[in-house]
Amino acid sequence: MDSWLSLIPGPRPETRDVTPTVVTEVESEEWDGARQRLISKQWHRYAADISGPVYLRDPEIYEVAAAPTPWTEDDLAWALHVSRESTTKYDGRVFHLPVIIASQLSVEQLAPFEPVLRAVLADVSERWGMPTDIRRPLAARYGEVLARLGGGLPAHLLPERDGFGVTTRRRLGGLAADPAVIAALEFADTLAKPAPTKTWLRQAEQLVAASPAVPSAVTTVLATFTEEAGPLDDFHDQLLRGLVWMAAADPGDEATALIARVAQVAGEPYGRGAYARASRTAASAVEAVADRPGDAPAAALARLAVTCRSKPLRVRVRDALDRLGAARGWAPGEALELTVETHDIDRHGDAVEIVGDKAKALSRTGEAKTLVKALNKTLGLERARLEDLLAHDRTWKWETWVERYARHPITGTVARRLLWQVSADGREWTTGLPEAAGDEWRVGGAGGAGWVVRLWHPVLADAAEVAAWRDTITTAGIRQPFKQAFREVYRLTPAEEQTRAYSNRFAGHILRYRQANALMRVRNWSASYLGTWDGGYHSEAVRELAAGTWQASFRHEIAGEVEAPSYTVEHCSTDQVRFAVRAGRRWEPVPVTDVPARVLSEAMRDVDLFVGVTSIAADDTWADRGEHPFGMYWQTAGFGALTGSAEVRRDVLARLLPRLAIGSKCELTDRFLRVRGSRATYKIHLGSGNILMEPNDAYLCIVPAGRSARVSLPFDDDERLSLILSKAFLLAADEKITDATILRQLPRPA
Incomplete structure (x- = not known):
């Protein structure tokens, strides 16, 4: 920082006043203080100027510099000036001597240097190019020196460069000055790995037991972390992971709940990114919580397994759940359903109500509002979990299913709107919606002790059965929590039987990359970002299915030019989809012909979603771009054959059109919804939503704006369908259109 020069006390010294001397293999014990001082300054001078004539060969030079030496304030000022003038700060060498000198000066000698030492600490802490294993110890040494001047918590612990550091220091209050607390926090900051050694744990337990102020401070810091939602300085991550293990010394339920909250918050991405907010802290919390007793650890890990977007953390969570499940005799995926929070909904029935997929408050109390927020979060997790079960060919004993699904106060609100199958022998299956029969439950009029249950998937049914259930769902006005009866089905194709190792079904599409990447992450596909760096031109999005027993990968690469100065990737092209099965800790590639029908269909459905939503073919404004290298693709894909989702x-x-007011003006063809207006007849493509006008198929651009048409659908996860309906309602009454940009494109009234 330029402010260094003005903060260094005293006149500016001559920084090249050290006599050049080649360091020889002289034993350090033979050097007196003056000799050590000279050698140390030579080392510092030439560490700051790598083009200097002296090459320091002695590997012990740093120890020589750190030995007790008759340092003065002038030496510190000189060393700081040399550091500031250096152009080679990336390796941290030029920051060593100033802090060594400062650590040996008295408090009175140091006092004038406090402002510049704080500036150096900030500079060191924020030098992202400097290796972390150099930057952190350096910052710690400067923080310890500054602590001698001001007392209290060293500046490198809980630095006030973000909201968490500021808030935590304020909440600690007087605890921040307690020597036992400072010692505990400094020790916590030494944990470099997610899991500590036994020696480290013993020392941590001794520090926690040294004073009642320590566990209070540990709890305060961790609780503040779970509440502070802003970005996090990376220096906090190491401190937090140490504090997690200090908190783990308490076997109580409150400590378990706190560590579980830390795991959840640390594993969540900040903003719209994909990386965990504090990945190392999350890893430590996962390890710390996994071996604790009670239901809270499993519940926390189960939530992380569903919400975590970080691939390394998700692997760690899965391994922890596997260990926990194996110890308790659970099947793959069973931990997730055993740990669903009920929020004591039966006890709070007069305060809240669950309608469909949402909870609403029946009173205006703060408690009711807090409960509604928690319920909606759990409902969202359960919708996602049950949808993931579609890829898993899993069965439940009848009694287990009734307890965990049909009767569960939270899960039941989702499960009771889904189709299930029951069987007495595992061969003949009866399909139906769950129905209460007094104190009993039935599925399609069947079920009972000794029967088994599984979630229905249309890929396992014939066309007639699927059509019948779609009619039933539509007629009954049932809004399923996600597409099930109307779910797209993707069966093996002859082309895939020939390629065997992979599928090219969705290869060759051009996607809007940033939108596609975001959608992949929403659907729990992890992928490295595309970019112009080495290896950045290709990427592979990966998702685990069927409780982590299968893996699908979707390959894509940069399409088009990546232009300066931003070098932002605008488009990507799609490539192969491949599959692998878990073999212990490894993934074994599997021919697409050997992939279970549920897994294949669910993976392909996601890839179709990426293409259908983010393809440039679905961009209403693309036709206005003139000559473009992707223009031919836009024309072909924007009006071509329908995909499974279309x-x-x-x-x-x-099923819907006969019930709509515009039904008499609409007609379905093989690829289009044809709408008769008063000024023209329009064809809305059922895949892209693009519009052509008869008789010459002139393109009509309508950019979506405002709310979609309010039509009751049997599901709510197809925005393209809502958009098509909105356009149909608009064009069926084209005589009422007032938007000038649309009117300019329409033929004049007859």
Whole structure:
């Protein structure tokens, strides 16, 4: 920082006043203080100027510099000036001597240097190019020196460069000055790995037991972390992971709950990113919570397994759940359903109500509002978990299913709107919606002790059965929590039987990359970012299915030019989809022909979603770009054959149109929804939503704005269908259009 020069006390010294001397293999014990001082300054001078004539060969020179030496304030000022003038700060060498000198000066001698030492600490802490294993110890040494001047918590612990550091120091109050607390926090900051050694744990337990102020401070810091939602300085991560293990010394339920909250918050991405907010802290919390007793650890890990977007952390969570499940005799995925929070909903029935997929408050109390927020979070997790079960060919004993699904106060609100199958022998299956029969439950009129249950998937049914259930769901006005009866089905194709190792079904599409990458992460596919760096031109999005027993990978690469100065990747092209099965800790590639029907269909559905939503073919404004290298693709894909999702869209519209006010003006063709207006007849493509006008297929650009048409759908996860309906309602009454940009494109009234 330029402010260094003005903060260094005293006149500016001559920084090249050290006599050049080649360091020889002289034993350090033979050097007196003056000799040590000279050698140390030579080392510092030439560490700051690597082009200097002296090459320091002695590997013990740093120890020589650190030996007790008759340092003065002038030496410190000189060393700071040399450091500031250096152009080679990336390796941290030029920051060593000033802190060595400062640590040996008296408090009175140091006092004038406090402002510049704080500036140096800030500079060291924020030098992202400096290796962390150099930057952290250096910052700690400067923090310890500054602590001698001001007392209290050293500046490198809980630095006030973000909201968490500021808030935590304020909440600690007087605890921050307690020597036992300072010692504990300094020791916590030494944990470099997620799991500590036994020696480290013994020392931590001794520090925690040294004073009642220590566990209070540990709890305060961790609790503040779970509440502070802003970005986190990376220096906090190491301190927090040590404090997690200090908190783990308490076997109580409150400590378990706190560590579980830390795992949840640390594992969540900040903003819209994909990386964990504090990845190392999350890893430590996962390890610390996994071996603790009670239901809270499993519940926390189960939530992380569903919400975590960080691939390394997700692997760690899965391993922890596997260990926990194996110790308790659980099947793969069982931990997730055993740990669903009920929020004591039966006890709070007069305060809140769950309608469909949402909870709402029946009173205006703060408690009710807090409960509604928690309920909606759990409902969202359960919707995602049950949708993931579609890829898992899993069965439940009847009694287990009734307890965990049909009767569960939270899960039941989702499960009771889904189709399930029951069987007495595991061969003949009856399909139906769960129905209460007095104190009993039935599925399609069947079920009972000794029967088994599984979640219905249309890929396992024939076309007639699927059509019948779609009619039933539509007629009954049931809004399923996610697409099930109307779910897209992707079965093995002849082309895939020939390629065997991979599928090219969705290869060759051009996607808007940033939107596609974001959607992949929403659907729990992890992928490295595309960019112009080495290896950045290709990426592979990966998702685990069927409780982590199968893996699908979707390859994609940069498409088009990546232009300066931003070098932002605008588009990517799609490539192969491949599969692998878990073999212990490894993944074994599997031919696409050997992938279970549920797994294949669910993976392909996601890839179709990426293409359908983010393809440039679905961009209403693309036609205005003139000559473009992707223009031919836009024309072909924007009006071409329908994908699986578009075919389902057509099926839904066939059932809905007769009930809509515009139904008499609409007609479904093989690829389009044809709408008769007063000024023209329009064809809305069922895949892209793009519009052509008869008779010459002139393109009509309508950029979506405002709310979609309010039509009751049997599901709520197809924005493209809502957009198509909105356009249909608009064009069916084209005589009422007032938007000038649309009117300019329409033929004049007859």
